[in-house]
Amino acid sequence: MPLNIEEIRATFPVLHQEVNGKPLIYFDNAATTQKPQSVLDALTGYYQNDNSNIHRGAHTLADRATRHYEETREGVKNFINANESAEVIFTKGTTESINLVASSYGRKFITKGDEIIISTLEHHSNIVPWQMLCEEKEAVLKVIPINDKGEILLDEFENMLSDKTKFVSIVHVSNALGTINPVKEIIKKAHQVGAKVLLDGAQSTNHLDIDVQDLDCDFLAFSAHKLYGPTGLGILYGKRSLLEIMPPYQGGGEMIKEVTFAKTTYNEIPFKFEAGTPNIADVIAFQKALDFISIIGKSNIKKHEDELLDHANETFGQIKGFVPVGTAAEKVSVVSFNINGMHPFDVGVMLDANGIAVRTGHHCTQPLMQRLGLEGTVRASFSVYNTKSEIDQMAVSLAKIAKIKNK
Amino acid sequence: MSSIQDIQDEIIEEFSILGDDKESTIYYIMELGGQLPQFPEEERVEENIIKGCQSKVWLTTREEGERIQYLADSNTDITKGLISLLIRVLSGRTPQEILKADLNFIDKIGMGNIIGSQRSNGLSAMIKQMKLYALAYQAKQNV
Structure with missing residues (x-):
């Protein structure tokens, strides 16, 4: 129908x-989608009825806000078919999600002479974090060329891969041209040389079915505001095995297990990566955007x-x-x-x-x-x-x- | 020669005839851009590009006695039209006149609404650069 x-x-x-x-x-x-009434109502509804800081609150409002907040995490998990909701981290946008991986995973595991591959189609936010990392670590940034139609040259990508390739960060759908990249193939080839793969899903998650387990990507970054949701909210999906060995991105509240002046131990994922009071209202309202998509x-x-x-x-x-x-x-x-x-x-x-x-x-x-x-x-x-x-x-x-x- | 304010009043009058219709106003601005005199090719260089404009704008000057002639060009027609308005008001004036000039026509014709905030910043950058030239000429004349 x-x-x-x-x-x-x-x-x-x-x-x-x-x-x-x-x-x-x-x-x-492609810059940002408009928001349905249900998302707007959820935003004002949260402030009118439930506003409270989440987690560790002993009172009813805090409990309600926490429950709704974590329900969205579950909703996102289902939306991308992650294995578990702990693999879903809330950030402030795709850009922060990519920076988190470059900064946390990248600084721990990328070393001198390693190679990172991106493509000609990338948005600046999937170029600059890797350039900064490469500069710091004396690693090498390689760029997959495209043809005149705006399609990635897969042969060239395969030729670039070697045991030096440690990371591939690739856009799923080009924001400027709309090209859908053959990411499943790219991920498979990258994994064959032991490289990890981040998918920039800012422009794909709103158009294409996303199944992170089927794609087998190691990380996926996207933004709520391009998905009929509020601005200032991004998602980072990461495989548990990787998120667990990554150091925290920022220090503060929420991300800790125990703090003494001598030493701090860190919380479990996903909280390890969500320092400070998160964007509670927008996270809660985002569930309505996900509902909107799933209803249609x-x-x-x-x-x-x-x-x-x-x-x-x-x-x-x-x-x-x-x-x-x-x-x-x-x-x-x-x-x-x-x-x-x-x-x-x-x-x-x-x-x-x-x-x-x-x-x-x-x-x-x-x-x-x-x-x-x-x-x-x-x-x-x-x-x-x-x-x-x-x-x-x-x-x-x-x-x-x-x-x-x-x- | 009419005063800077006279020319500005002329422009305000012209734009008031166009009324609130944004489309015809933009067409008119583009038409004005088309009337800009040819920009000297040898001066289409990096140093003459005005910083702070989204589109490319080249600006150079000629000294004619105590007066400054401005020459400019842009790679977009709307920007060309905007700079042609500035040239109409400021070109052929003495540095003192240019430095003193209160360019009230820009607000009065509602330019901010027509061109949007990004281009308004560009327009401010153009005015600043034109005044900087005037300041340099004034300093030279005072030596």
């Missing part, structure tokens, strides 16, 4: 407004988004001067493009004047843009609440804009 998109849209209050005198068309979902069903979401992608490729493709960027065979619902003779910023500002929100620029992937010989792109990214009619309206605006330089 096809999804009732109007019914879904009705649960997202932010969508129902005018921007610059036009009905808002929100196509910046990820496969239904994916099907709808794929239809939007096909429709956009078809309609935008007819516009004179439209140049698609990133034409991988396997993609999520992201259309990155340029208009001949126009700067992406200008296209973005003119679309905004028509009430259409897109992202423009280098998308925090400057090395990728350099590889493609571009300063940036315009990126329209679709979500479950978007419609073909919105795409048609964008096509009308885009055609008018493109005409300025493409008569």
Whole structure:
């Protein structure tokens, strides 16, 4: 049965407004998705009814907050099919999750001359932490090249692998182009030389079914706010065997077992990695976002988004001067493009004047843009609440804009 | 020659005709950008790029007696339009006039709303750089 998109849209209050005198068309979902009413209600509901610091509280409110907080951990465990909820660590975002691994696992286990592999498609947050680690440890950062369509060259990756390869940190879905990487194969090949693998799932967890046990990734990093959840909340999944041998990332409350001035012993996972009062309200509200996804069903979401992608490729493709960027065979619902003779910023500002929100620029992937010989792109990214009619309206605006330089 | 304020009032008048329609305002700004005189290719160098702009903006000057002529270019049409407005107001003035100039037209035409906060920062960087040139010329003239 096809999804009732109007019914879904009705649960997202932010969508129902005018921007610059036009009905808002929100196509910046790869940057952040909007939040359903259930998530908003859970946020205010927590502060109105349950606000209390979690764990170690002897009173009812603390107990209630703790229970809800840990229920989300269980929810995330199910969402990614982790083996146990202790393997789910709450952070402040994908970026912090990656930094945690680079800092904790990396500083303990990476040594001089070791090699770490990333790809050309990475977001800066999956480049810089590894560069910092390599600099500190005199390790070597290697980069898997891509073809002109924006697909990783697997042969080149295989050639890079050796007994020196200690870590592979790879993006599951490219934020700038939407390319879906063959991560299962990458993980398998990396494991064959004994390397550990982190998946940057910031752009994949909202579109694709994720099963960390089936993928066999060692770590998975992603953000709640790209999954209809609140901002300021990220997740790090790690295999228990690895999390246990990793040193804490930050010191403070919650992460300790016993503190004396002579020595501190650390708490068990996941608490060892959650120093200080965590982001309780956002964690609790995130469960509602996970419920939203599971009620609609990820496969239904994916099907709808794929239809939007096909429709956009078809309609935008007819516009004179439209140049698609990133034409991988396997993609999520992201259309990155340029208009001949126009700067992406200008296209973005003119679309905004028509009430259409897109992202423009280098998308925090400057090395990728350099590889493609571009300063940036315009990126329209679709979500479950978007419609073909919105795409048609964008096509009308885009055609008018493109005409300025493409008569 | 009209005063800096006269020119600013002209611009305010032009933009008031466009009213609240953001789209036509942006088209108008881009059109203005298209009228910028050709930028000298030999001066399209790293040192002439204004720092703090998201898009690339090149700025250079010519000394004409006691007056400063500004020449600028950008890789985006909207930015070109913005800088053409600044040039219209400030170019051909003495360093003292430029340094004293209160560029009230920017707020009065609601530029912040039209171009957004990121570009507004860029616009401030352009003004700062134009005033820095004026300061340098003034120092030179006072020697």
